[in-house]
Amino acid sequence: MRSIWTGAIGFGLVTIPIKLYSAVQGSELDLDMLDKKDHARIHFKRVNENTEREVPWENIVKGYNYNGKYVVLDDKDFAAASPEKTQRIELFQFCKESEIDSIYYETPYFLEPDKSGSKPYALLRSALEDAEMAGIGSFVMRNKEHLVVLKPYKNMLIAQQIRFQEEVREPEGLKLPSAKTGVTAAETRMALALIKQMTGTFDIAAYKDTYSAALMKVIENKAKGKKLPEPKLRVVHKQTTDLMEQLKASLGGGAASKTAKKKKAS
Incomplete structure (x- = not known):
């Protein structure tokens, strides 16, 4: 060091x-910028704007x-x-x-x-x-x-x-809701229940940069000439615009239960 x-x-x-x-x-992968035509590396040069020569x-x-x-x-x-x-x-x-x-x-x-x-x-x-x-x-x-x-x-x-x-900038021009815009007491109780269900002791070691690892697998597969499947977003449950229904689904089998399973597994 x-x-x-x-x-x-x-x-x-x-x-x-x-x-x-x-x-x-x-923790991100070190990616180089390349020319699309021949994959030659792109270099940035310090050029004098008057002479157009590298300095x-x-x-x-x-x-x-x-x-x-x-x-x-x-x-x-x-x-x-x-x-x-x-x-x-x-x-x-x-x-x-x-x-x-x-x-x-x-x-x-x-x-x-x-x-x-x-x-x-x-x-x-x-x-x-x-x-x-x-x-x-x-x-x-x-x-x-x-x-x-x-x-x-x-x-x-x-x-x-x-x-x-x-x-630190002031948040000028942002359209923000007031503290209790349209929020009902029942929705607040449900949100608090979801927070309680997902509460645990913070352990930084439990969190990894999984995207870089997944991207490395893509790179390795492409290097081997393997055809990559079209990426698809997995739908966990049918989306609804009803906030209460979203909270109920989260408590019943969504994000909260997934977090609990991960804790048990670890």
Whole structure:
């Protein structure tokens, strides 16, 4: 595993040297884009719009269009905007993690201490566990500021990236029903019964990316020249527009009973 950022955690006057690692990886299949005619791979090139010639990476710089004229920025300029944030995850608040709305959550990162930071790292980890708190901080990586929640996870500390408030859009223009639009008391009781029937202890290990596995089977069959059957959606029960009938069917032999069977099987 290779670190993607090196710096330190700022905890009051305590400095904890750390390395940051990506904690997630995609489960989807790696598909290449091909030319339909000869199946040659498609490459994207960085082309100068004036000369239409390809530009090598070492000749590419970043710039901001300021009043119609580009201001070119280099690494020193990015660091000068906030030298501290390019080198430190500065913790400026502690709170209960439950206070943070889930809509703000993004990417998680593993944090590994340097040898000199092992003791303060362990101290912060145990203090957060005992206090049942999370630390809020920010840092700059790849020329962008990230807001993070620092919290214990298993035997380590992780930094869970969260969005800034201005990055979450307001749901303007959406046509949404009011809280109780046309919902009867009987339908509510039936829905609650369905929820109760499908309630269980959450176990993330029980859920797999089954689509990627199924797609891999399609790929293997096509590679062997096997003719694939036409896909058909299986109708579980006759569809009805009556909400109460849908709820009754769900409770009697639909989604709820399927979930129960899966739990017993596992």
